[in-house]
């Protein structure tokens with residue numbers, strides 16, 4: 001299964017600039033990149049071969065493909081070309097448009113009858129403009145969704161922002177999505193795109209908002225409602241969890257409230273399992289759970305992090321307790 005990494009971010013936040021660096025980097029020659037238009041990234045001096053109208057091969061070894069219609073069509077085309085031996089790649093990066101919600105693309109990967117057996121979600125990378133993020137997050141729901149669904153956040157234009165501005169944006173990002181790791185454009189693209197295969201999940205191991213995965217340490221206990229009603233909270237469960245019951249509960253919860261649950265990430269201590277199990281969900285969608293090699297931190301309690309819009313954390317805690325019969329589930333900010 002080939003991992004598909006979504007590169008998203010609000011209009012003008014630096015997606016194309018990042019892609020340009022990616023296309024030139026020889027260490028990313030195993031990637032196929034889906035972009036909106038060839039013209040945008042200025043391919044001419046990188047071009048090695050034209051495979052068809054929509055697909056070119058670059059000198060770095062990277063395959064570059066434009067999406068003219070649906071993303072699904074472009075992915076199917078890439079898959080057929082690879083099956084015929086005309087190109088090779090073992091991961092895909094898709095640049096979404098600046099106003100896109102990443103969720104429908106993720107859904108395509110799990111729902112499409114052909115694609116689902118060849119591709120899987122490999123995580124969401126979101127670029128955030130350090131200068132303009134404040135304003136965008138005050139007014140644009142798309143910007144919030146993109147940040148809420150991110151596994152990694154890449155702060156751009158830090159060279160144009162002053163330190164206080166950067167700090168404010170970082171604090172806000174951390175409040176909205178405490179489990180995403182934060183990178184800046186000084187980091188190497190190869191590293192930003194790497195590590196998604198840890199534990200074969202295709203998704204990075206979740207960070208827990210205590211700074212261990214993030215380069216910036218922020219401790220906030222005030223995860224109150226702001227940013228158009230987006231809030232994040234964690235549910236900590238000390239008792240071991242029955243997987244079947246948990247699965248049913250989560251399915252029902254996302255079925256009922258998926259529109260208001262941007263993201264759920266969790267690490268679970270299951271009955272009869274030594275290793276922790278990681279789960280990832282985006283809105284109505286839950287990725288296949290995966291065993292992690294080890295516990296990232298002590299104590300070995302199950303922990304679920306939710307990013308919600310207009311939904312009371314207490315409702316989730318109560319529903320979990322009622323459904324599973326576990327009484328000591330704690331909601332922590």
Ligand SMILES: Nc1nc2c(ncn2[C@@H]2O[C@H](COP(=O)(O)OP(=O)(O)OP(=O)(O)O)[C@@H](O)[C@H]2O)c(=O)[nH]1
Nearest residue numbers: 010011012013014015016017098156157158160185
């Ligand atoms: N100074 C500075 N400029 C940047 C940085 N990242 C992007 N830019 C500039 O910001 C502008 C927009 O960047 P793009 O990479 O086109 O942004 P995008 O997210 O692809 O934009 P859309 O395709 O409109 O959604 C360009 O002029 C870039 O040169 C950065 O880190 N520092």
